[in-house]
Amino acid sequence: MITNKQIAPTIFVIFGGTGDLNARKLAPALYNLYLEGWLPEQFSIIGTGRTQLQDEDFRKKLLEDINQFSRSGKAEKEKWEAFSQHLFYQVSDLNDFKTYKEFGTRIKHLETEWDTKANVIYYLAVAPNFFPIIADNLAKSKLADDSQRVRIVIEKPFGHDLESAKELNQLLMRTFDERQIYRIDHYLGKETVQNIMAFRFANSLLEPTWNRNYIEHVQISVTEQLGAGERAGYYDGSGALRDMIQNHLLQLLCLVAMEPPISFNADEVRNRKVDVLRAMRRFSPDDVRLSTVRGQYGNGWLEGKEVPGYREELKAESNTETFAAVKFFVDNWRWQGVPFYLRTGKRMHQSASVISIQFKEVPHFMFPPETADSIHNNRLIISIQPEMSIRLQVQAKRPGLDMILNTVDMVFDYKGTYSSEAPEAYETLLLDTMLGDQTLFMRGDQVEEAWDLIMPILTTWQGRKSLNFPNYSADSWGPETAEALIARDGFHWFTLPLNGKK
Incomplete structure (x- = not known):
């Protein structure tokens, strides 16, 4: 210790x-x-x-x-x-x-x-x-x-685009070694985020099913009830894709999709993350049209209070997105063909950060026909906020004389398991900085790969002004086209019930 x-x-x-x-x-x-x-x-x-x-x-x-x-x-x-x-x-x-x-x-x-x-x-x-x-x-x-x-x-932000990120890396490397540079992403310091690696690699029952043979799709959602507010001027130079997906959400995706590291050595862990980013399918302009959605919130009501739209807060016309949803693919042996759906937005119905991993249907349905409507795919839900929990949703027989199945949760939650309070993300990251442990910090090549991945989306969006902004109201789940993005594949966005229970 x-x-x-x-x-x-x-x-x-x-x-x-x-x-x-x-x-x-x-x-x-x-x-x-x-x-x-x-x-x-x-x-x-x-x-x-x-x-x-x-x-x-x-x-x-x-x-x-x-x-x-x-x-x-x-x-x-x-x-x-x-x-x-x-x-x-x-x-x-x-x-x-x-x-x-x-x-x-x-x-x-x-x-x-x-x-x-x-x-x-x-x-x-x-x-x-x-x-x-x-x-x-x-x-x-x-x-x-x-x-x-x-x-x-x-x-963050570490650069505004790929070119500026490369320039900043080159400037820093003229003065510092890579081992001296701590590019901080506070999401990686969150207790539940760190537990993704522990949950995956310390439990032998998970690894055999952690691949395309058993997992149908993965969703990562980080939504906020807050709007841009007084930060609208700063936010307008960024937008949801740069502000959240390029760093926070892609970091979460890497933790879900990475191969098992040989050890917990910082560079070994970060090598596996870079491998994921390099394997991710790049976007053509047509891919951007089919696999991405952007939005901007208008005015509305949130928790009984009227709130202004983004352009009212900014006091100007703007084409900056406050919502982004993207369907990614990781083209490697483990994940080929499995879609990863990422979304983030402001002025949403709920503030929550959730990873949902949905498993495929059972290969053969042996139960009576009347149970068919009640059976659902198994799902692993990693909740980062508002609650910190990991829950596995499985099917079980409901008590009674009939064979009726329903979904039950096997839950690990921090508050119910531990009496001590979880440290804040910055506590973890500041301690690691003092110890010289870079495991939870981004390396230069990782930052550049993340920018390289989203640059075609940014370039396409910048070249095509959206004519329907604002296209979602406050206290909603974003633009209707975001639901259509995932519905085309036969899925729907998972939302965490406010009480954390199904």
């Missing part, structure tokens, strides 16, 4: 220390890691930003953020005072080389005080246009020279 004794002294430099990501995710995650004994005895967190703050101002701000957003609730006075002594703030101009010299002075001071070399983690919680500027200045100021101890964490 890993302990904090195995974690080297660590210095976090958080670019964007006064921003929303640090407030909502990073600071609460680091505080929870501290509470549970996962931070090393010698650590320091340096927040940076343009805002003029003293250390005490910064600490006060983070206390308010942690009290509001931490899963552990409001900070206890004594524990907070001990933690806060490790928090510092530095006013910075990311374009000014002098700023980076000041970082170097701080780092040397801490290492002298601790009488040891420290791991240094640069966390880029800033807009993507600052990524190249920061990387270039870290290189010029010699703050990235120690490849054994220096790491850089980069939030």
